[in-house]
Amino acid sequence: MNFEAVLSRIASGESVPSSELLPYLCLEKREQRANVNRLLAEACLQSGREDQLRHARVFIHRAWLLSKFSAELLPLYTQIYSALDDVAGIREAYKRAGVEMAAQGNVSEAIRYFDSWQYADFHFKHLDRYEYDFDIMDCMDRLAQPRRLSPAPRAGRSAGEKIRVAYLVKGITEMGSVLVKINLLYARYHDRARVEPMFFVPESESAVLASASGPEFLRLFESHGCKVVMAPNVSDAGDRLFAVARAIYDARPDILVTSAALADFNHYFITSLRPAPFVVGFVQGPPPQFAPPILDWGIAWSKHPLIDCLVSCSHVEMEFDLIARSEVTPYERRELDIPEDALVAATAGRHVKFQEPKFWKAVIDLLQEHPQLYYLAVGAEESQVPFLPSMLSPELRSRIRFMGWRGDEYLRGICLVDIVIDTFPSGGGGTLCDSMALGVPVVAFENNYMKQYDQTDWSPAQEFIGLPERIVPRGDFDELKRVVSRMIDDAEYRRDVARRGQDYIWETRSHPERVVRNCEEAYFRLLENLSGNVSTNPREAEIEELSRRLTRPQVVPNWVAWPVRQLKRALRFGERVLDRVA
Numbered sequence: 001m002n003f004e005a006v007l008s009r010i011a012s013g014e015s016v017p018s019s020e021l022l023p024y025l026c027l028e029k030r031e032q033r034a035n036v037n038r039l040l041a042e043a044c045l046q047s048g049r050e051d052q053l054r055h056a057r058v059f060i061h062r063a064w065l066l067s068k069f070s071a072e073l074l075p076l077y078t079q080i081y082s083a084l085d086d087v088a089g090i091r092e093a094y095k096r097a098g099v100e101m102a103a104q105g106n107v108s109e110a111i112r113y114f115d116s117w118q119y120a121d122f123h124f125k126h127l128d129r130y131e132y133d134f135d136i137m138d139c140m141d142r143l144a145q146p147r148r149l150s151p152a153p154r155a156g157r158s159a160g161e162k163i164r165v166a167y168l169v170k171g172i173t174e175m176g177s178v179l180v181k182i183n184l185l186y187a188r189y190h191d192r193a194r195v196e197p198m199f200f201v202p203e204s205e206s207a208v209l210a211s212a213s214g215p216e217f218l219r220l221f222e223s224h225g226c227k228v229v230m231a232p233n234v235s236d237a238g239d240r241l242f243a244v245a246r247a248i249y250d251a252r253p254d255i256l257v258t259s260a261a262l263a264d265f266n267h268y269f270i271t272s273l274r275p276a277p278f279v280v281g282f283v284q285g286p287p288p289q290f291a292p293p294i295l296d297w298g299i300a301w302s303k304h305p306l307i308d309c310l311v312s313c314s315h316v317e318m319e320f321d322l323i324a325r326s327e328v329t330p331y332e333r334r335e336l337d338i339p340e341d342a343l344v345a346a347t348a349g350r351h352v353k354f355q356e357p358k359f360w361k362a363v364i365d366l367l368q369e370h371p372q373l374y375y376l377a378v379g380a381e382e383s384q385v386p387f388l389p390s391m392l393s394p395e396l397r398s399r400i401r402f403m404g405w406r407g408d409e410y411l412r413g414i415c416l417v418d419i420v421i422d423t424f425p426s427g428g429g430g431t432l433c434d435s436m437a438l439g440v441p442v443v444a445f446e447n448n449y450m451k452q453y454d455q456t457d458w459s460p461a462q463e464f465i466g467l468p469e470r471i472v473p474r475g476d477f478d479e480l481k482r483v484v485s486r487m488i489d490d491a492e493y494r495r496d497v498a499r500r501g502q503d504y505i506w507e508t509r510s511h512p513e514r515v516v517r518n519c520e521e522a523y524f525r526l527l528e529n530l531s532g533n534v535s536t537n538p539r540e541a542e543i544e545e546l547s548r549r550l551t552r553p554q555v556v557p558n559w560v561a562w563p564v565r566q567l568k569r570a571l572r573f574g575e576r577v578l579d580r581v582a
Helices: 001-013 018-025 030-046 050-066 071-083 087-103 107-118 122-127 135-149 178-189 205-210 215-223 236-251 265-270 303-307 357-369 410-416 428-435 477-489 491-509 512-532 538-550 556-581
Strands: 162-166 193-206 228-231 255-258 277-282 297-300 313-315 343-346 373-378 400-403 418-420 442-445
Touching: 001 018, 001 030, 018 030, 018 205, 018 303, 030 050, 030 071, 030 193, 050 071, 050 442, 071 087, 071 418, 087 107, 087 122, 087 135, 087 418, 107 122, 107 135, 107 236, 107 265, 135 236, 135 265, 162 265, 162 512, 178 193, 178 215, 178 512, 193 205, 193 236, 193 265, 205 215, 215 228, 228 236, 236 265, 265 512, 277 357, 277 512, 297 303, 297 512, 313 512, 343 410, 343 477, 357 477, 373 410, 410 477, 418 428, 418 477, 428 491, 442 477, 477 491
Parallel strands: 162 193, 162 255, 193 228, 255 277, 277 297, 297 313, 343 373, 343 418, 373 400, 418 442
Antiparallel strands: none
16 A cells, blocks of 8 residues: 555544554655655644544654754644644744754844744743743844944943933834833933933834834824834845844944843844943843843833843833823723613733633622623633633623723723723733723732742732732632622722722822933933942842852861861871872
8 A cells, every 4th residue: 555545544534553654654765754754744633533643743743853844844843733732842843943044044034933932822822921042042142243233332421421322112013012102201201401312123114104003103203303213125134133233333322222122033133233332121021021131231110020030120110191081982881782780890901811710710700799790801802712601601691791902992991891800810000000090990919029920920010009908819819709899889989999099090100201210310320330330229238248248258166177177187197008008
């Protein structure tokens, strides 16, 4: 029987004995053995049988190795490993493909595969999980090394003299990008007497202008007196990114500030080219996305990412241009088929934050305990929570509304609701601030600072909510239900919590110009620190002194030292005696 017939039998679900496969698996030529294993993997996958799927993994992995990591195999490889829920294997394959492309000097393809590596958990498991890979960073650094710019710091700059700050902007072609909105705060509020801001993007001019968001973002930067420098319209990614780095270098900034140095390897490549004397990173999320070790400094908006940041880092509390309720037109309840006399709770966030069954169990319990309650999932479609239908009765499902993420449209949904419950285990930040500013009371989980930072399991809420009674112990869903139920049953209490939260958030988080001032101070301190001046932070001085004191060589007491010396002498004498006998 020929090999095609064997493949057909496997694909139809038949178990073929290994004796029929061995003549083909043992072919002499490596390339042909790679082809045999690829074809077997395809047939096993097509069979739909679980045991054959496990065989498919063996065959495709062998084909991957024998082919010397052929990129043509990646679609089949990822399909099989995804079916087996083996995202770690997918990540490793993307990494290896990127390394191979980097070895060939192909910057564009290396970046594409490394980006796929970075977001494998997001795409295949809907998880915001990221990790450092020092091999990948070293690989990108080697790609950048031949064209590295590395300008020297400006000579003769006096203390307090105006500094030049270049910002590498992430997200200009993404609708509603929060990262771009943060960069716009710096374009708007920088003190031009102290700082000259400049903005650069790695995207080509044609890509920016052709995107739905690019032209409007460009207009907003220009309205604040800032022009965005875009990459030239060239096809080669290495040349395009080097052109951006060269434009930064030619602008002679004192500091380059990255928005997301590892969230996109285009940004990391420019960072590795070192177009400015010092590079600072905004740590706006997971350190493995925002804080590569090559940075000179970081600025973190919240404490837990700072704790696990691999570079020296300053903490600056983020503030926003909050939106007043009078500026938002709420959805009418009839638009979402919600009764006028119903009470509505909501949760807002990206769909990856709606994937915890225990959270949904708590929501379901609240719906069962309070027949007048409806629930609005803002940012998720029902199809994006695949396990949920098995948990819901038809009656409960009739009181849940799903609203996919629609940019700032979500604010209309928040204005409609009575209570906002934070996402879990990955909590919200901006969505909670918006809810409080709009006068909606929020309930969130506390954070565990005693564990390593994990984007999939943390909450920054207690850093800005300001009402301890609205922060429940982490993972305590009984307490969550108790707190939410009190607000459902006690309208006066609910209004009081909403009012106090609204007053607090407007007082503490509505002055973005204050954030920019604090960052300016951090930039000036950074230049002083990197110039060799001693830190004035009293806690740092305390730790330095304690470290010196505890690591000093300890003086051994004479009552311990004398017998030790005698023992050493006896051992030396014994060695001499043995030498003479020998």
